[in-house]
Amino acid sequence: MSETSSSSGPVPFRNPGWAGNTGAFDLSEEQVRGDDYVGVRPADGGHASGAATYPYMKVEKSPEAPLFEGPYRERFDKILSRYPESRAALLPALNLAQELRGHISPETMREVAVLLDLPEAYVRGVTSFYTMYNKRPVGRFLIQVCTNISCNLCGGDEVLASFLKHTGTELGSTSADGDFTVTEVECLAACGTPTAVQINSRYYENVTPDSVPAILERLRKKGE
């Protein structure tokens, strides 16, 4: 069993999104996460079949970035080509907008509404329904701790408290340096490896209150 933490240097990282603390298991983090297979997905979305997937969240958010220009315009056109009605491109378009800008502002809603020829109020109604749309700017790292039942039985509340303590933030607020926003999240479908935490696009599993400082350190250094 090669547990990364036992041999690691300054930033112990026990579990790269993986349930790897029982049995023999010796995959790299890239193999576990699938990055070795996925590679770098192009900004234009690659093959049209995958253009509507929720893209990886960018660490550097640029609220002023233009929407859907250049390769992003190509991606948007590919998305449109996959559905019988353009309305269906609304969630994918909002996802894309959030990737670029980090949150969905009223201005973004307006732009998306124009683009898809939908009433602005309609877009606002849809956006407000879905919890993943950040209605306000968030830190470079959005840390979402699962406190639902399976994680909670194994200490989810304590992990949440540890993140709040070590980032010096209150629930939902952003740290002074703009790095961290910590929130609670519902079950992430990783209940067998409690506590599950989602940080931007990545899952961190088997997180304990003690492993929090190392994760924060890694984020500051590695950017994910």
Add this chain to the structure above:
Amino acid sequence: MAFPYEHEREVRILSRGWGDPSARTLEGWKALGGYKALEKSLSMSREAVIDEVKASGLRGRGGAGFPTGLKWSFMPKEKTGLQYLCCNADESEPGTFKDRELLRWSPHQLIEGCLIAAHAIQADHVFIYCRGEFFEAVQVLARAVEEAYAAGFIGENILGSGISIDITVHSGAGAYICGEETALMNSLEGRRGLPRVKPPFPAAVGAFGRPTTINNVETLCAIPHIMTHGGAWYREQGTEKSPGTKLFCVSGHVVRPGNYELPLGFPLMELIHDVCGGLRPGRTLKAVIPGGSSVPIMNAAECEACTLDYEGVVEAGSMLGCASVIIMDDSTNLVKQVRRMVDFYAHESCGQCTPCREGTQWMARILRRIEEGRGTEEDLDTLLDLGDQMTGTTICVLSDSAAAPVASSIAKFRDDYLALIRRGERVGAA
């Protein structure tokens, strides 16, 4: 390399590629026999495919256990226009974590299952609706779909059969209710994820107003194996009424939580004590939720003789749901955990139906009051009364799901509530 969860009593069919990065790739999947079932199925009539699936007795793995072959046969015999298959990869029922593993370790298994199902129901386009949080798993799936397009397994005239099927991977944006099949279709269409009143059923009027079938990821992943080896082979595992293997998602207070693929009908106590390494030292079993947070809680006595098949769990007083087995030992503060589940439903209620929108909020508030030692015995009656009013009165069953753990926990663990109410004493810390 061993998958960490592996146990000798498992029967690995759907999960055989897990933990092996090469099984993710098209080449790796083909080396394991992948895409042979597609070739075989495309050479068969769609009726023959449905008959084989019916013969297998496969039941939907999304929670309700509805026979898959029968569901497929509801689709129109005469096609009048576009038809769709939606794969439900919204996995968000607390305690459930199997679909994510299927997506990220064996994406081609799912793609193959989707294509065979699409052929059987004459769907032109498959939408795989994944929950938004699955960034990583979805990128793996999207890459696999791209590979399968390039190899000619998806798209126009697949393998020279004259059949054309497209697949699109779609991401949601965080809403449990979008796992409900009609809410999923609304969400796919770019609307708020509100469940629709049935009838009309999706097989008549589904996504984009067209005939649609919705199946869970695990259901579709079983299809290639059934088509390769036959329905009779599938029935060699499991029970008469619940055939085949099932991924059991075990979480909570056991030594080795995880996903285990076992024949349906497996004894619950053996799952806990043998497969999962038992409870933590010095602990005793308090309660089990056998099918995800939406099903009634079982006490230790009910667990004794329980077998994990659709019928066995009903007999023991609960439901198998998606086989998400949550184990709680004697350190559990059950009132807190029930409150946490109800908080979840209150947050996730779509708000269309008054009993659900108001009921979940009220329940959450009363439970919190009890948890904080400010409850009364009348509160328990109020909770039960609310639960009655929330059951069978709404568009979808989210409302019933919220009431189930409350009613069952009051019936079976009344003393925990009374300790808090009468003496302000909390039972258990976890």
